[in-house]
Amino acid sequence: MYDIAIIGGGPGGLTAGMYAGRARLRTIIIDKGLPGGQMQNTLEIENYPGYKMITGPQLSELMYEHTLEFGTEWKQAEAVGIDLTERVKIIKLGDGTAIKARALIIATGAQPRKLNVPGEQQYAGRGVSYCATCDGAFFRNKEVVVVGGGDSAVEEGVFLTRFASRVTIIHRRDQLRAAPILQERAFANPKIHVLWDTVVEEIVGDAKVSKVKVKNVKTGEDSALDTDGVFIYIGYLPNTEFLKHTGLLNASGYIETNSNMATKIPGVFAIGDVRDTALRQIVTAAGDGAVAAMSAYHYLESW
Ligand code: NAP
Numbered sequence: 178m179y180d181i182a183i184i185g186g187g188p189g190g191l192t193a194g195m196y197a198g199r200a201r202l203r204t205i206i207i208d209k210g211l212p213g214g215q216m217q218n219t220l221e222i223e224n225y226p227g228y229k230m231i232t233g234p235q236l237s238e239l240m241y242e243h244t245l246e247f248g249t250e251w252k253q254a255e256a257v258g259i260d261l262t263e264r265v266k267i268i269k270l271g272d273g274t275a276i277k278a279r280a281l282i283i284a285t286g287a288q289p290r291k292l293n294v295p296g297e298q299q300y301a302g303r304g305v306s307y308c309a310t311c312d313g314a315f316f317r318n319k320e321v322v323v324v325g326g327g328d329s330a331v332e333e334g335v336f337l338t339r340f341a342s343r344v345t346i347i348h349r350r351d352q353l354r355a356a357p358i359l360q361e362r363a364f365a366n367p368k369i370h371v372l373w374d375t376v377v378e379e380i381v382g383d384a385k386v387s388k389v390k391v392k393n394v395k396t397g398e399d400s401a402l403d404t405d406g407v408f409i410y411i412g413y414l415p416n417t418e419f420l421k422h423t424g425l426l427n428a429s430g431y432i433e434t435n436s437n438m439a440t441k442i443p444g445v446f447a448i449g450d451v452r453d454t455a456l457r458q459i460v461t462a463a464g465d466g467a468v469a470a471m472s473a474y475h476y477l478e479s480w
Pocket residue numbers: 224292324325326327328329330332349350353354376410411412413455456457458
């Protein structure tokens with residue numbers, strides 16, 4: 178029996194593990210992938226205090242080593258089910274085993290939202306990508322489109338100009354959502370072009386992607402754009418499928434918490450991108466993790 182089980186080992190889960198370990202609580206972090214979560218897919222991070230520039234995999238490794246120094250355990254496994262009906266929480270793992278803990282911190286993050294247009298699934302890995310860091314280098318001297326208008330679309334669009342000869346950002350409105358500093362960088366980059374008021378209706382090709390069919394939402398005009406790659410950055414969906422029956426989720430599938438990161442089930446906390454929150458950053462996930470670990474510590478004091 179653990180004092181605290183943490184599901185998800187991104188910056189939130191790792192920080193919670195660090196604080197819980199420091200509080201001498203027997204703690205385990207369960208994650209199906211590598212430590213760091215979405216940081217693993219981020220090439221450069223320039224807004225984590227103390228590091229003017231660090232790669233995502235480097236920061237992941239540093240956080241992981243730092244957390245394990247305080248005695249917290251790491252287990253690579255997928256949480257496929259959960260029982261929160263009793264005081265002891267039970268996490269069912271993909272290998273058929275289960276982990277029991279007195280308190281639970283959910284830090285499962287989110288995954289890229291799909292466009293849900295014809296061709297998207299068919300060409301995934303053959304021109305369609307959700308990770309410029311992973312796949313950008315395959316598009317050297319090629320033309321790519323980036324779908325979306327938020328921080329991710331604009332930041333990754335600028336990143337892709339290192340490889341691609343031309344990057345067209347396709348955005349459904351006439352204004353980007355991205356932070357001003359990111360917009361400034363994009364507009365100053367001669368390789369970046371923006372197709373405003375436009376939605377992708379279909380991704381077409383043969384063996385690989387060759388074009389996207391688009392529609393201007395203001396004029397209703399249909400057209401097609403030749404492209405070698407389609408990078409989709411239209412936001413994220415929370416990884417909460419295994420929590421559907423728990424009553425913890427809001428209508429969008431995110432977990433509601435109070436400012437102590439407590440959910441409505443005593444002893445169950447949620448942090449980072451999976452939480453119903455206004456800002457989803459590495460630094461906010463880490464902050465959530467510290468708060469949740471201390472809240473769990475106080476909860477366990479009167480267990
Ligand atoms: P986001 O902020 O939710 O933006 C999603 C973008 O995709 C919006 O521009 C949205 O258009 C568009 N969109 C959504 N659904 C669409 C659809 N079905 N078809 C076409 N376009 C669609 O997502 P994000 O950019 O991935 O960012 C997620 C979070 O991570 C944000 O909180 C962001 O600040 C943070 N982040 C921060 C940094 C950084 O600080 N350096 C970097 C990356 C991400 P509308 O604008 O019309 O809604």
